Amino acid sequence: MVLFCFLVDQKRIVKRTKPVAGSCSRCRRGASVADIVTKTRFCFIMPFYWRCNKTILCTFCGTTLKTYP
Template sequence: MVCFCFLVDQKRQVRSTKPAAGTCSRCGAGASVAEMKTSTRFCAVPFYWKSWRALICTFCGAILRSYR
């Protein structure tokens, strides 16, 4: 018997942000520290949540550094 389970999607959500010193290396805009939440769904059923912090750009949204 073979069972297939497909990864449907993985979403990143910004919960809150605080200003941080520094600039983005890609676009030169300011940076902020964000509380992030990643949720993973397998076969359309929520399966896993993880909360973590990241240093993100306020203009382009790039993740510059993550603190897990």
């Protein structure tokens, strides 16, 4: 018997933020540089898939301004 599971669980965790020069294009407030960890889990069976990006985002409205690979 083969079980197919399409359940994908993804979480975005902001690890730390630091104020950075520049402002948000949407709300004109200060932007922050953040380390974002994207944690993906398939089916509770497959190992976790981690991806860590450095992202510049606005901590006020949550807009992502720039993402570094």
